[in-house]
Amino acid sequence: MNATKYHPLRWLALILPLLFGVACQNGTTARTGPQEPFAITLYGKIASQVILTPFNFLSDGEMVTLGTTGGPGGRVRWSIGSGNAASLSTSDPRTIPGLSPVAPSPPPNDTFVTMTKRARTLAIGRTMVVARSGNAMASIPVYSYDDVALGCRLRYRPYLSFDGKTVTSPRANDLYITEPTHRGGMFDSCTALGLISKIATIHFPHGGVVLPMHTQAFPHITASQWRNVQTQAPQGNMSIIIFKTQAGAIVKAILPDGPMEMTGPNGQFPF
Numbered sequence: 001m002n003a004t005k006y007h008p009l010r011w012l013a014l015i016l017p018l019l020f021g022v023a024c025q026n027g028t029t030a031r032t033g034p035q036e037p038f039a040i041t042l043y044g045k046i047a048s049q050v051i052l053t054p055f056n057f058l059s060d061g062e063m064v065t066l067g068t069t070g071g072p073g074g075r076v077r078w079s080i081g082s083g084n085a086a087s088l089s090t091s092d093p094r095t096i097p098g099l100s101p102v103a104p105s106p107p108p109n110d111t112f113v114t115m116t117k118r119a120r121t122l123a124i125g126r127t128m129v130v131a132r133s134g135n136a137m138a139s140i141p142v143y144s145y146d147d148v149a150l151g152c153r154l155r156y157r158p159y160l161s162f163d164g165k166t167v168t169s170p171r172a173n174d175l176y177i178t179e180p181t182h183r184g185g186m187f188d189s190c191t192a193l194g195l196i197s198k199i200a201t202i203h204f205p206h207g208g209v210v211l212p213m214h215t216q217a218f219p220h221i222t223a224s225q226w227r228n229v230q231t232q233a234p235q236g237n238m239s240i241i242i243f244k245t246q247a248g249a250i251v252k253a254i255l256p257d258g259p260m261e262m263t264g265p266n267g268q269f270p271f
Contacts, residue, residue: 068138077131124270126143145259152191174251178201179235180199208227
């Protein structure tokens with residue numbers, strides 16, 4: 001029986017494809033995908049804007065936590081790019097001295113954003129917050145609004161006048177609410193004021209329009225979207241209402257409890 005002889009070059013021809021395949025496999029394993037874009041998050045989710053409103057026992061929107069995702073990783077530096085209605089903080093400014101030994105802090109590389117306090121009031125306006133990590137940068141607008149808490153119960157107001165005028169009747173205001181007597185219980189202010197109806201209703205007697213509820217759309221609503229379509233709307237879920245005051249100003253608000261903004265002398269919303 002004759003033994004089969006292999007030429008040395010033939011051995012190389014058999015081995016090289018195997019070596020090449022291993023090298024390609026190793027190269028593919030070591031290869032990484034594109035870097036995730038650097039973005040700002042609000043409570044862990046990528047956000048395009050932030051809305052702040054004063055703390056009023058009904059909502060806790062005066063402060064939020066911002067973080068980041070993607071980018072090169074490493075230390076994140078936070079700053080204010082423009083505006084001064086919001087401020088950055090590494091500790092909770094609402095902590096009452098003596099009641100908490102240590103003020104709560106945000107997670108590493110995150111920051112608290114709060115409405116700026118001026119004397120006894122909170123600033124309103126638009127602030128741009130900037131985050132940087134290495135060569136990556138991201139920014140987000142923060143809108144600080146005044147708020148409305150419309151209702152008949154404790155800590156709510158059943159009517160509001162936005163022009164500073166004095167009125168003798170609740171129904172002569174720019175905005176008021178009527179509710180059944182049982183809605184407010186012992187704290188029902190509407191009973192004494194005569195603001196009673198079978199169906200809870202929001203009234204804006206000088207005309208307005210109800211828009212589809214979308215909180216993120218609120219900062220982008222303009223005065224030109226006002227229409228004299230209706231003077232009242234059922235108080236159900238949260239609604240965006242654009243209405244006119246007796247003096248002719250236009251107000252946009254998320255009702256019955258949420259941010260509000262009124263047009264300035266130029267007939268436009270300030271920010």
